[in-house]
Amino acid sequence: MHKRPLILVTNDDGINAPGIRALIAVMNTIGDVVVVAPNSPQSGMGHAITLNSTLYSEEVRLDNGPQKEFSCSGTPADCVKLGIRELLDSPPDLCVSGINHGSNASINVIYSGTMSAAIEAGIEGIPAIGFSLLDYNWDANFEACKSYVKTITQNVLEHGLPNGVVLNVNIPNIPKKEIKGIKVCRQAKANWVEEFDKRKTPQGKDYYWLTGKFVNLDGGKDTDEWALEKGYISLVPVQFDLTAHHFLKDLNNWNL
């Protein structure tokens, strides 16, 4: 019999979020689980790391599961670094992040703490998956996701992932019986059109809230946004070599 895989679990909504509790429950059925997750919500933190202040972590017990858990004062990327280097006894076989409360499809991958944790693990050579459910509510229902999360995780453990690639999984917020399956996709070319809500403090000083509207002008039927809209779970392989290789040749013709 195979040894049970060691699985590092993290997220960006904080260690108390229902989404990470659902992910831990699934991972406990697959392997030995260590949780290292932020002690407070870190949404929109992108790939931030803590360089100029100190990091704290403490072992905690938040439910009756068999997993070991550490709550950490840092960002999701910090949690992965600290987990791998300090808190785990040996390098994990897999890192999973989420289940995020809200979409990380399309351009959201750039701003996502959930995906930054998966990418950080990928940089360290650990196969990694970020999971997100398209429901921003704290009391989102993660039950419908669970079998799909398990299937995808088992596939990653079986097939592995090439160096430099992690997975971004987004799950539509619909009843389980309406989910049509899992679709391999590319990241849709969409973006946020920001609107700043400008207000005045009681003292008369201007301040802003960042708000915005998501605009998808990508008509492709091979994108994550298309798949999610049609009732599929989207699965996008994500790389962290950001080189725009297709533009190298043109650049070499510039007068530099």
Add this chain to the structure above:
Amino acid sequence: MHKRPLILVTNDDGINAPGIRALIAVMNTIGDVVVVAPNSPQSGMGHAITLNSTLYSEEVRLDNGPQKEFSCSGTPADCVKLGIRELLDSPPDLCVSGINHGSNASINVIYSGTMSAAIEAGIEGIPAIGFSLLDYNWDANFEACKSYVKTITQNVLEHGLPNGVVLNVNIPNIPKKEIKGIKVCRQAKANWVEEFDKRKTPQGKDYYWLTGKFVNLDGGKDTDEWALEKGYISLVPVQFDLTAHHFLKDLNNWNL
């Protein structure tokens, strides 16, 4: 005669940093400059955005140049969003970020606030360049960079950049006469090997400082790290479609 381009300048070391002062000086020779930059250092902030708190900005005057300047309480990505949507009278023709105090070559692009600002502008459809000097010191000497910063900027204004691509420019910390020129490169496959410096608070609680060693195992002679080591300025085209297109076909063969 052409209209002077409108140039948005930002950074992640803060609006008072010598690096952004040098960049503003160069941009004033090319176009009309508006600065929107963080009011405090934001290094290591990755692509963080401010979702759960408010943003402040105020017009400031920090030197005798002709530029308009706004100091902002947010991250570099926030500065670009706020600049484009609220503070500038019309969309900029170009966004430049930096000059960063320290390298953003190789995997550092992922953690970089400087590059997140350039990428944010790129997402908004604005041609954008991030500049970094390989000297972390506050009193780094930016004089040697200036003519190269100008040449690259003029090339971008002349040729434009394709949708979805921004430039990551790194400059070696050597005297100007030793700089061999500008080299178009790919991002080296290198990473940080973290070491956490574990200490105890006066009250006996464990805490950590994140430290680490940069390790480049990429032997290619077409990488940014190679170019910088050989005395070239590295120029890497960076994309924010993170899809690992080469792995889509394999994934479709999984049992999902």
